[in-house]
Amino acid sequence: MANNIQAIRGMHDVLPEQTPLWQYAEQQLRGVLGTYGYSEIRLPIVEKTELFKRSIGEVTDIVEKEMYTFDDRNGDSLTLRPEGTAGCLRACLEHGLLHNQVHRLWYYGPMYRHERPQKGRYRQFIQLGVETYGMEGPDIDAELILIMDRLWKKLGIRNKVRLQLNSLGTIAERLVYRETLVSYFQQNLDKLDDDSLRRLGTNPLRILDTKNPAMQDVVANAPELMAFLGEDSLKHFNTLTATLNDLEISYEVNSRLVRGLDYYSKTVFEWVTDELGSQGTVCAGGRYDSLIEQLGGKPNFAVGFAMGMERLLALLETADNVPVARSVDVYMIRVGEIAEREGLRFAETIRNVAPGLKLQVNCGGGSFKSQFKKADKSGAEYALILGDDEVSRGEVSIKSLRDGQEQQTLSQAQTIKFLQGLA
Ligand code: ATP
Ligand code: MG
Numbered sequence: 001m002a003n004n005i006q007a008i009r010g011m012h013d014v015l016p017e018q019t020p021l022w023q024y025a026e027q028q029l030r031g032v033l034g035t036y037g038y039s040e041i042r043l044p045i046v047e048k049t050e051l052f053k054r055s056i057g058e059v060t061d062i063v064e065k066e067m068y069t070f071d072d073r074n075g076d077s078l079t080l081r082p083e084g085t086a087g088c089l090r091a092c093l094e095h096g097l098l099h100n101q102v103h104r105l106w107y108y109g110p111m112y113r114h115e116r117p118q119k120g121r122y123r124q125f126i127q128l129g130v131e132t133y134g135m136e137g138p139d140i141d142a143e144l145i146l147i148m149d150r151l152w153k154k155l156g157i158r159n160k161v162r163l164q165l166n167s168l169g170t171i172a173e174r175l176v177y178r179e180t181l182v183s184y185f186q187q188n189l190d191k192l193d194d195d196s197l198r199r200l201g202t203n204p205l206r207i208l209d210t211k212n213p214a215m216q217d218v219v220a221n222a223p224e225l226m227a228f229l230g231e232d233s234l235k236h237f238n239t240l241t242a243t244l245n246d247l248e249i250s251y252e253v254n255s256r257l258v259r260g261l262d263y264y265s266k267t268v269f270e271w272v273t274d275e276l277g278s279q280g281t282v283c284a285g286g287r288y289d290s291l292i293e294q295l296g297g298k299p300n301f302a303v304g305f306a307m308g309m310e311r312l313l314a315l316l317e318t319a320d321n322v323p324v325a326r327s328v329d330v331y332m333i334r335v336g337e338i339a340e341r342e343g344l345r346f347a348e349t350i351r352n353v354a355p356g357l358k359l360q361v362n363c364g365g366g367s368f369k370s371q372f373k374k375a376d377k378s379g380a381e382y383a384l385i386l387g388d389d390e391v392s393r394g395e396v397s398i399k400s401l402r403d404g405q406e407q408q409t410l411s412q413a414q415t416i417k418f419l420q421g422l423a
Contacts, residue, residue: 010115010123012310020324025155025312026108029128032151036143038104038130043087045110049077055086055291057262059202066113080112084129085263085288085304086295092133093297102134120279120311130285131304133292138240141267141287141303142247148271148283148305149249155312157319161271161282163249166257167237168264169229171290177228178204184222191218208256211278224255236266259284263291267303275318276311283307329358329382329422331375331401335368336388343386346396346412353416356423376401381422384415 007013014022049069056062068080081087084107092098092105107129115121130147132140145163152158168174182204185192192200193215196207208219229237244251251269259268268286276282285305292300316322334343347361360378362371368385375383385397385407396415399407410418 008123010117012122012124016327018313020327021313021316021322022309024322024324025309025316028154029151032147032154033106033130035150036104036147038106038147041088041091041105041107043081043084043091043107043109045081045112046078047081047087047090049079051086051090051295052079052082055089055263055295056083057203060261062113062261066115068112068114082113083111083261084109084127084306085131085261085291088129088131088304089133089291089295089297089302093292093295098133098292098297098300102132104130104132106130118279120276120308120314122310126309127306128309129304129306131302133302134300135303136301138236138243138267141240141269142243144285144303144305145244145249145251145269146247148307152271155316155319156321157315160275160315160318161273163244163251164254164257164270164272165241165244165251166254166268167226167229167233167266168258168268168286169225169233170265173228173230173233174205174225174265177223177225180223180228181205181207185218188218191215203262205258208258219256222256225258226253226255233266240267259286261288263288263294265290269305271307273311273315276314279311281308282311282315326379326381327358328360328378328380330360330384330419331378331380331382332359332361332384332386333368333371333375334362334386335371336391338388339386339391340365342391346386349412350416350419354420354423357419359419 049067052067053063058064062082067082070078072078088105088107092103097103109126110124111127112124114123117123130144132144149158152161169177182200185196185200185204185207189197192207193210193212196210196215199206208222210219241251257268257270264286266287269284270281271283272280273282274280283305285303287303289301292298292302332343332347334340343361347359350357350359360380362374366374372383381400381402383399383401385399390396390409394412395409396412397407397409398415398418
């Protein structure tokens with residue numbers, strides 16, 4: 001017997017019973033982004049490999065070992081996007097959107113990374129990305145934080161996340177720090193694991209990000225980047241924290257927050273949770289002014305963040321009272337030849353006058369009993385029952401499926417009024 005073909009490891013289906021929660025979250029985040037005047041941008045899922053190598057950095061986890069890269073039929077090296085920042089900036093540069101302009105953009109869609117799949121870590125995952133261009137001051141950094149603060153509140157999970165904040169300074173400031181950090185780690189080589197020894201020569205700041213419990217001490221005693229920041233970087237950071245204080249948004253300064261990607265400078269932040277085990281970062285971002293020049297643009301400003309939707313959904317599943325819409329409100333049962341014909345017509349009339357109502361008509365026949373079972377299974381709140389007798393009298397029976405209320409028989413006009421009241 002042939003084996004059934006299965007999905008690729010780490011790439012998941014979202015089944016119909018899960019989609020209402022996704023749609024709820026998507027609707028809320030579109031709403032929140034709308035209230036801040038952000039516009040959606042839609043971008044290709046595949047880009048030239050060079051784009052990611054040049055923007056994300058050669059010695060990052062993503063470029064070193066996580067990209068889905070392949071040669072297409074022309075022999076060009078292409079990559080399934082591992083993140084959206086590079087593609088979004090590529091598009092804006094290509095279409096001249098960065099010249100003397102300010103932009104506030106968002107995108108939503110799948111990203112691909114060849115990681116070891118585990119809870120909260122997949123090979124295809126969905127991100128909401130938000131990117132802004134052309135704004136230098138920390139007020140836009142604060143705005144991005146406000147957006148997420150509002151979204152957490154809307155979703156009823158504000159108490160489940162904490163904001164962590166750091167400044168990475170400028171590239172020049174980071175270079176000086178890097179030397180100090182490397183010499184500190186060289187004095188503590190015996191305390192480093194293999195991964196960190198490898199990073200010491202390539203991306204030593206990432207060592208600070210280690211999850212290895214045995215290394216927490218050596219990392220905690222490392223010199224702090226904050227002490228190496230110049231006046232301008234410090235002012236940016238202090239203005240941001242003062243703004244957050246003003247707005248009563250609490251944060252923790254985490255001097256070991258370095259982010260995985262090379263392109264950040266000044267502000268970096270993460271929204272973390274304790275509810276999801278080791279995959280606790282739900283949303284992460286920061287300022288990446290220098291990436292614009294790195295990709296061939298004129299000096300400019302950029303700040304953004306990305307949120308992992310699977311982690312957000314996992315967090316929502318731990319919350320109480322998440323209002324999730326039913327996919328069917330009303331289920332129509334038709335028994336008899338006349339009822340079958342008249343039912344379809346009547347259902348269209350209902351949809352015309354109660355467009356908010358989710359009305360499912362039983363198709364494929366069946367006895368009253370079997371249709372009634374399907375009505376119950378659909379999750380609908382009411383069943384509409386049409387038999388030939390009812391139809392000949394111009395009537396409809398309505399039965400509540402969720403409480404013990406008596407079945408009632410109404411005229412078609414009364415039925416429509418009743419259903420309009422539900423929608
Ligand atoms: P991590 O440290 O967890 O690997 P990261 O720094 O690689 O995260 P980013 O590139 O900043 O993650 O992506 C932003 C967000 O996207 C993360 O905070 C997370 O919520 C989500 N994310 C990243 N990689 C994955 C993945 N493989 N599966 C699911 N979500 C992911
Ligand atoms: Mg990662």
